[in-house]
Amino acid sequence: MKGELRGVAISRGGIRINHLLFADDSVIFGRVSIAELKRIQGLLDIYGKALGKCLNEKKITIFLSSNTHWGVRTQIQQGAGVAICGSYEKYLRLPAVVGRSRYYTFRSLKERVWAKVNSWKNNFLSQAGKEILLKAVVQVIPTYSMSVFRLPIRLCKDISSVMSRFWWVHMKNDKRIQWRRELMQAKIGFGPSMIWRSLWYAISLIKEGVA
Structure with a gap:
């Protein structure tokens, strides 16, 4: 079976990956073909028999490339007997696919910060209260994503700008101090x-x- 599963390349001319393991989840990469599907199913059958386990098809999903022909998509679905998901945007609340523009991929972080800050805009927050909210709540929002991805500098500046406006704007007349x-x-x-x-x-x- 060596070399029969090509997987996907990390970069042009780079190493290829055919599987990823994280916690109790497994992600297997392969070409969109019936032959490749049969090889993967064969490996999973061997794995299940060796450990005395069977696969739960309700927890298995297949994600296909957007340029996959509808006829091939139908064959894969019938051959696999499991659901095919139309999009695979998030995994553990993180983007599974990062496009060319990292800013637009992680722009939701800025929107979450903006929404949170605007929900606090009232006349009852002191400077000390605002400081606690910024440090304990707002700064935590991008921390999880930053532990895995390197956020664009432009996005970091936008988030800092939102926090600065919240910090310096006066509560009563919305004018800078x-x-x-x-x-x-x-x-x-x-x-x-x-x-x-x-x-x-x-x-x-x-x-x-x-x-």
Whole structure:
């Protein structure tokens, strides 16, 4: 059976993968042909007999390429005897297929952050309350995806922008806090106190944080 299952190539000229195992799930890759299907079924039968187990067809689905001819699709479905799913967009809440534009693939993260932040827009949140919500709720939203994928810089900036607007907008009149611009442009002056000198030296760090 060696070499009979070609699988899929990770990249052009790269190594090929014919299966992936994660937790209690198995993903098998193959060409869209009856011959390939029979080989995979044969391997699964050998595996089941060796372990004394049988496959649960209700938990098996087949995902075919979008350019698969409808006649071949029908043959595969009849030969396999299991359901064929029309789309395979998510697996464990993560995108199973990432297209050329990673930004549009993960844009839902920005939308979730925006929806969450807008649901908190009320007159009862203090600065401390907003800080807790941003750190404990909003920053957790992209963490799961970031543990697997490298998010586009553009998307990270958009998410940071949404969080910054929520942090700096005043609750009552939806206008930016007036002292922010004055602070950024302030001079150290003549004979400053120790407190003002310490604040003035930290303005550069504040500019980086709110940029």
